Amino acid sequence: MKTIPVNVNVLNRNSEVAARVNERLTAAGIKMINLLGTPGSGKTTLLEAVLGCLEVDRNSVAVIEGDLYTAQDAERMEALGVRTIQLNTQGACHLEADMIERALDELDLEGVRTVVVDNVGNLVCTSEFELGEHLRVGVSSVTEGNDKPFKYPLMFQTANMVLLNKMDLLEFTNFDTDRFVADVHSINESAQIVFCSAWKRTGLESVVSLFK
Amino acid sequence: MKTIPVNVNVLNRNSEVAARVNERLTAAGIKMINLLGTPGSGKTTLLEAVLGCLEVDRNSVAVIEGDLYTAQDAERMEALGVRTIQLNTQGACHLEADMIERALDELDLEGVRTVVVDNVGNLVCTSEFELGEHLRVGVSSVTEGNDKPFKYPLMFQTANMVLLNKMDLLEFTNFDTDRFVADVHSINESAQIVFCSAWKRTGLESVVSLFK
Numbered sequence: 001m002k003t004i005p006v007n008v009n010v011l012n013r014n015s016e017v018a019a020r021v022n023e024r025l026t027a028a029g030i031k032m033i034n035l036l037g038t039p040g041s042g043k044t045t046l047l048e049a050v051l052g053c054l055e056v057d058r059n060s061v062a063v064i065e066g067d068l069y070t071a072q073d074a075e076r077m078e079a080l081g082v083r084t085i086q087l088n089t090q091g092a093c094h095l096e097a098d099m100i101e102r103a104l105d106e107l108d109l110e111g112v113r114t115v116v117v118d119n120v121g122n123l124v125c126t127s128e129f130e131l132g133e134h135l136r137v138g139v140s141s142v143t144e145g146n147d148k149p150f151k152y153p154l155m156f157q158t159a160n161m162v163l164l165n166k167m168d169l170l171e172f173t174n175f176d177t178d179r180f181v182a183d184v185h186s187i188n189e190s191a192q193i194v195f196c197s198a199w200k201r202t203g204l205e206s207v208v209s210l211f212k
Numbered sequence: 213m214k215t216i217p218v219n220v221n222v223l224n225r226n227s228e229v230a231a232r233v234n235e236r237l238t239a240a241g242i243k244m245i246n247l248l249g250t251p252g253s254g255k256t257t258l259l260e261a262v263l264g265c266l267e268v269d270r271n272s273v274a275v276i277e278g279d280l281y282t283a284q285d286a287e288r289m290e291a292l293g294v295r296t297i298q299l300n301t302q303g304a305c306h307l308e309a310d311m312i313e314r315a316l317d318e319l320d321l322e323g324v325r326t327v328v329v330d331n332v333g334n335l336v337c338t339s340e341f342e343l344g345e346h347l348r349v350g351v352s353s354v355t356e357g358n359d360k361p362f363k364y365p366l367m368f369q370t371a372n373m374v375l376l377n378k379m380d381l382l383e384f385t386n387f388d389t390d391r392f393v394a395d396v397h398s399i400n401e402s403a404q405i406v407f408c409s410a411w412k413r414t415g416l417e418s419v420v421s422l423f424k
Contacts, residue, residue: 040357
């Protein structure tokens with residue numbers, strides 16, 4: 001049997017486009033944040049908290065929403081008056097850099113200093129694809145359990161900041177925060193780990209600072 | 213416990229292999245359950261609850277654990293004395309039917325009446341691949357939020373039974389169970405919806421009955 005290394009070719013081509021996206025944004029003085037996490041980890045609620053209630057200038061931020069089919073998350077962003085574009089993957093499990101490139105063509109970037117990509121909810125595939133981001137923020141939550149960093153390592157390995165979300169539910173679980181910190185740092189020594197509750201809007205100071 | 217390193221073959225004709233797996237199991241009087249859900253939804257904890265504490269004959273069950281790299285979940289099953297085989301996808305996001313076929317070749321099926329596949333944690337890709345199962349059980353949890361059935365419809369559309377897990381945390385969230393039931397039934401009229409807490413071992417009667 002002949003084996004064709006399809007994945008490698010796809011990833012190489014994607015990296016080239018990602019580099020182009022990154023150059024374009026950097027030249028325009030715009031920072032791009034790639035927000036990753038499993039479905040229900042709280043990515044969009046985090047953005048609502050940061051953009052809706054905190055002292056971020058909403059005109060300086062644009063959001064690219066990645067979803068399979070719906071525009072639910074984009075509608076949540078638009079309700080806050082934030083410039084938003086919806087990317088629907090029609091069932092595909094991740095975003096690729098060429099989708100971001102097309103989204104940037106459509107977005108009005110006048111006055112924008114930060115572009116956030118709210119990636120498809122997926123702890124496996126999304127992390128494999130660079131989108132041209134300057135920063136990766138990975139969202140995990142205490143209700144997902146302690147075993148995630150080793151079971152799904154790529155997001156934790158490649159994130160600049162790892163948010164441990166839903167800290168308001170910590171006392172009702174058997175989640176061990178010390179173990180989580182040790183596990184994440186064992187695979188990514190330099191990751192900044194932040195405990196927060198997007199819903200209760202606590203612990204978000206260092207996330208907010210990324211948007212300024 | 214045996215570990216089979218799996219290389220995903222993209223040219224695999226998955227449905228044909230799935231049909232072959234299904235025929236083989238049916239002929240042997242064995243039922244296969246495909247357990248699906250996002251990382252942290254509680255699939256393995258559910259199996260621990262069903263196999264560890266309830267009145268299921270553990271010798272009549274075999275478990276196929278799907279994971280990217282680790283054998284953590286298989287070890288949890290083996291600790292209960294259940295026949296288990298680990299499939300590692302080496303980073304790939306789902307299982308395919310040929311992996312199940314190879315696992316069945318390795319498993320001692322003497323006396324087994326139920327094979328459970330504890331699929332890779334992924335709410336997108338896993339549902340696209342039939343494995344030859346007789347039943348699909350989809351696990352969602354109240355901490356994931358209400359929007360999952362429409363945002364990630366395929367699992368909910370194709371599941372025979374949908375478990376709403378982590379009901380012990382319901383009171384600390386804004387999750388609306390009536391809306392969940394209505395949303396799931398709007399895309400899958402015949403799905404049986406079960407409220408449970410795998411961790412607290414409540415509401416599991418109808419799941420247990422699948423294993424008998």
